[in-house]
Amino acid sequence: MSKHGFFQITQKLFLRDGNSLLVLRDQKSGHGDLPGGRMNEDEFFEDWMDSVYREIKEELGENIKIEVNPKPIFVHKHMVNEGNFPCIIIAYEAKLIQGNVQLSDEHDYMEWVDIHSFDPKKLFSEYMLDAVQLYLNQYA
Template sequence: MSNHGFFQITQKLFLRDGEKLLVLRDRKSGHGDLPGGRMNEDEFFSDWSESIFREVSEELGEQIKIDVNPEPIFIHKHRVNEGNFPCVIIAYTASLVNGNIQLSDEHDFMDWVNIKDFDPSKLFSEYMLEAVQLYLKKHA
């Protein structure tokens, strides 16, 4: 008999400003990251975009305004660095409307990289690297 698994849901944004893509670095792991994060239990039965906007305001500051396309561009797998939990990544595209980013203490580095010549392997690893490579292949 097989056991059904329990998995967490991570929603990540490919946040663009024209040809530039926002990349972050996780302070704890030192690995590349994208804006977004895990859904809380109480958010599961709500509108999932509320979870995205909560994460974005936590990670990038209250005054940033973004436009998120609610249609996922792909689904990928991931292990959360803390606790090694298996996670489903749901990836979305978003664009910066206005505002200045105020990084939270979750991340210690950010950059707007050019999607045409960015090499994600210098910053990202494992499943997040695969996700960014997948995005760049389709959208660069």
């Protein structure tokens, strides 16, 4: 008899400014990343958007104002780089309202890329690459 799995939840944003999409690079792994991150244990029974906005404040700074559509656009599998934990990505669309990104030390690179011409294979890998390609195929 197989046992039930335990999986972490990471909420990731496809943050847009018009036709530009914000992409990041994880400082530790060197792999492409999107804004957002894993939900803490105490956030599970709260409003999940609180977890999203906490992560955005941590990763993109206090000065940025965004609007997140709370309805997920898709769910995807992922392996967290650190520790290789199996994880569920819940993907949301978001748009930049105002402000400039101030990267935390979690990421060492960012770029606003054109959704029509961006090739995610240069930055992303594995499941995150699949998720970004899925998004670009649907929304670009």
